[in-house]
Amino acid sequence: MPSITRRRPRNPDGRAAVEARVLAATERLLREGIRFTDLGVQRIAAEAGVARSTFYTHFRDKTELLMRLAGTMRETSFGRTGEWSPAGPGDPLTTLTDVFADVIRIYRTYAPVLAAVSEVAAYDEVVREYWAAGLERFVARTVQALRVEQEAGRTPAGVDAETAGRLIVIGGDRFLADHVSATPADPETDAAAARELAATWWYGVYRRPA
Template structure:
C-alpha cells in the first residue's frame, strides 16, 4: 500500500495534464519493450517527470493505471464499430470501421500485451476488459435482432450466440493479427475485409438455407433372368 494519502488536485486542468503525462509515459515505456509487471511506480513517475507521491494522488496503483490505458483503447475502438449501421453503411462501412480499429489496435499494441499479461493474474483488469466486451456483445445482439425482426436475415438466426461469436472471436483475431508483425497496409486491409465479411455474411446478411432434398431411393433390384433360364 502506498504511504501517501491519495488526494485529488483542486485544479481539474492540472489533474488532467498530470494524468495524461503518466499515461503517455507508461505507453512509451511499454513501446520500448518493458513488461508492465516489471515496471515500478518510481520508473513510471520518473519517465512522466512527476514525483512518486504525485502518481498516487492520481492513481490508486498500477492496476488502475492499466485499466485507464485499456479504457482509452476500448473507447476508441468499440465506439468506432458501435457507430456502424447495417442498413445505412453496409459491408463497405463495416470494412472501413475495422480498418480504423486495426489502426487503433496497432497504436495500442503494447497496451494489449500488458493487458494480456496482467489479466492472467489480476481479476480487476480481467473483469474490466471482459465487461467492455460483454457490453459490446449486447449491443451487437441488438443489431442482429433488429435485422432479423425486419426480415433481412433468416428467422432462425439466434442473436445472442451469433453476437458472442463475432465480437469475442473478432477481438481475439485482431489482437493476434497485430501481434504478427509491424503494420502492413496490404495485410491490414485483407484482415479488415475478411473480418467484415465474416460479420456481414455470418450474422447480418446470412443467406436463407435451402433445405437439402432427401437422396433418391435406390433403384429396384432386377431379377437375374439368366440364372432362371439356366435351370
C-alpha cells in the same frame, strides 16, 4: 473575523501535468515492449521524472494507472465503431469492411495499452470487469442488430444471435489483437484483414443460408 480567501497554487494544473507525465511515460515503456506485469512502479516513476512516492500520491496503485490509461483511450477512439447497421445506407458488406478498417487502425494505435489491459484482465478482477463490460456493450449491439435482421427475414432464424454475437466480438477482438502484434503496419495487410473479417461475419452470420 479570519479571512476566508483561499490560497491558489501558481499553476493550478501542476498536479494534472505530473499525472500526464506519468501516463505518457507508461505508454512509452509499453511501446518498447515491456509487459505491464513486468513494469515496476520505480521504472515508471523514473521515466516520468518523479519520485516513486509521488506516483502514489496520484494513483492508488498500478491498476488504477492502467484504468486511467484505458479510459483515455476509450474516450478518444471507440465511439464510432458501433455505428454500422446492415440496413444502413450503401452496400452493407462494404460499409462493414470500412468499419473493420477503422477498428484495425484503432487497435494498431493503442496496441500496447490494449495488450496491457488484456494481460492484467486475466488476473485482476477490477480490470477484468472493466474490459468485459466494454466488450459486452459491443456484444449487445451486435445481438440487437442480428435480431433486427432476423425479424426482417434477412438473417435466418436458425442463427443463434447470442452465440454469434459473442463469436464476432470476443473472437474478433482476440484476432485483431493478434493481427496488430504479429504483422507490420501495412495498408494492404490491414485492408485484407478488414475484408476477411467483414466477409466472414457477413456470409457466415448475417447472410448465412437458411
